[in-house]
Amino acid sequence: MAYSEKVMEHFANPRNVGELPDANGIGEVGNPKCGDIMRMYIKVEDNVIKDVSFKTFGCGAAIATSSMATELVKGKTIDEALQLTNRAVMEALDGLPPVKVHCSVLAEQAIKAAVSDYYRRLGVDPTPIVGELHDCEEKACACGH
Ligand code: FES
Numbered sequence: 001m002a003y004s005e006k007v008m009e010h011f012a013n014p015r016n017v018g019e020l021p022d023a024n025g026i027g028e029v030g031n032p033k034c035g036d037i038m039r040m041y042i043k044v045e046d047n048v049i050k051d052v053s054f055k056t057f058g059c060g061a062a063i064a065t066s067s068m069a070t071e072l073v074k075g076k077t078i079d080e081a082l083q084l085t086n087r088a089v090m091e092a093l094d095g096l097p098p099v100k101v102h103c104s105v106l107a108e109q110a111i112k113a114a115v116s117d118y119y120r121r122l123g124v125d126p127t128p129i130v131g132e133l134h135d136c137e138e139k140a141c142a143c144g145h
Helices: 005-012 060-073 078-082 086-092 098-121
Strands: 025-030 037-045 048-057
Touching: 005 060, 025 098, 037 060, 037 098, 048 060, 048 078, 060 086, 060 098, 078 098, 086 098
Parallel strands: none
Antiparallel strands: 025 037, 037 048
């Protein structure tokens, strides 16, 4: 399966790239197998993700999924952002080849990691709200691998 036009477009022209200087939540996740790393920055105000950006050191699908994930959570409440699944990111990109599904898991987990960091900075334990972060190798993973 080839990459969809949307994946190619987000890879060539990623949205919301770079650091967010006034971020109040930063999450970094990595995939131990491929070694790719994704970092998400969020700026939360009144429970809403007012701004979001990312830096990804990884494959083209990781860049495209990071880009789409930022677009999907921007302007959303934290609760809505936590509902974002890797499947929703993939659907928004018109699909990914099966071997690239794990890249979208990284994007979902990076958003959750940033929200966890936001709560930690407030002195709140994020685990009951965000849940345990996991990577694609674990059984709880939604990507179906
Ligand atoms: Fe590792 Fe895509 S190959 S995130």
